[in-house]
Amino acid sequence: MTYAKDDLRSALTTTSAPAPRATGPAAAPEFLDFSITAPDVVTPGGSRQWIVRGQNFVLIHTEPVPGDLIFSGELASEQVVLVIDESSGIRGSSPDSADAHTVNGPALVVVPPGASELVSTGSGQITQLIQSDELDWAARASNAGSYAQPHPHVAPLQPWPEPVGGYRWRTYRMADVPDDPKRFGRIFRTRAFMVNFIRPNNGPRNPHKLSPHFHDDFEQCSLIVAGTYVHHIQTPWGTDADQWRPEDHARVGSPSATVIPPPTVHTSQAIGSGVNHLIDIFSGPRHDFSAQPGWVLNADEYPAPRD
Known part of the structure; x- marks a missing residue:
């Protein structure tokens, strides 16, 4: 891991080199740039969905028409909905x-x-997160073929404990989250997801303060909802040169989603x-973010597993 001294993640417990949980090649990154690809679905009301x-x-990911029904269905597990900005509702x-x-x-x-419906009340972006064991939805993904076989380096999902007080609609407004220099981002978790709703920034990132790092056994999905980024991703070399992959320095626009596989070294600029x-x-x-005091803003509602 390489973090600047003033990066709060420098306090995380790390290992000195990638330690994959399985043998074989790492999966390739998935660069899914919605700004240049046609939507997978256009609803009867005209909303565009990837x-x-x-x-x-x-x-x-939905670019909605105000007043349009963008989701109607029944799920066995919770879903997370990201209402992206002030124009979203x-x-x-x-x-x-x-x-x-x-x-x-x-x-x-x-x-x-259970059953639920979502109607967009604005024109701003909306993103839904659903567990992949909702097989009908997993099959609809444009990149479903990439997961025809499970990726062995990624640990299977083991849902965390049920929420305190049971399942119900819960809303966390970013306006209610004060700035805190001791906390990394704005992190929320559920049984199946962790989301860092990072604040928007103006202008380019300082190229002298990037943060290349890796994850042993979980993917990172970087959702870009404004601006332009370059995802720098390096696949560690193994003993078999046929499995080596050139470095990626992929430029993506917004909106886009990039799936970064373990144990690749990566940073986004x-x-x-x-x-x-x-x-x-x-x-x-x-687990590492959850272990940092005060980082997870709804930890009192979604407890961590006991050791």
């Missing part, structure tokens, strides 16, 4: 809840298992001159 997946999750409902759940962004919403906004997604939740 559906992609990682090992343990399915991501649905949803009205959610479920049969066992008498009230509609109206949320303006930026916010993170947890939808309980904002290069846009205006607003750049990246949101990091993990499935399942990260």
Whole structure:
């Protein structure tokens, strides 16, 4: 791991070199740039949707038409909805809840298992996160073929304990999160997901303060919702030169989702001159982030597993 001294992640417990959990080659990164690809779905109301997946999750990204029904279905597990910015909004409902759940962004919403509907109340972006064991949704992903066989370096999802007080609609508004220089980002977790709803930044990232690092056994999904980035990704060499892969220095626009496999070394660099906004997604939740006091903002509702 390589972090600048003033990067809070420098306090994380790390190993000195990638230590994959399985033999064989690492998977290739998935660069899924919605800004240059046609949507997978256009709803009857005209909303545009891209559906992609990682090992343990399915991501649905929507550029909505206000008032459009963008989701209606029944899930066995919770889903997470990212209401991206001030122009984004949803009205959610479920049969066992008498009230509609109206949320303006930026916010993170947890939808309980069961039947639910989501109607967009704005024109801003909305992203849904669903477990990949919802097989119908996993099959709809445009990159489903990349996961025809499970990636052996990625640990299977083992959901964390149930939320305190049971399942219900939960809303976390970013406006309610004060700045804290001792906390890394704005991190929330559920049983299956961890999301770092990083604040938008203006201008390029300092190229002298990048943060190349790796993960032993979990993917990182970097969702770009504003600006332009370069994802720098290096696959560690093994003894078999036929499995070596050139470094990636992939430029992506917004919106886009990049799935970064373990144990690749990676860092993301904002290069846009205006607003750049990246949101990091993990499935399942990260133990190292969870171990840092105060980093997970809803830890009182979603407990960590006991040792």
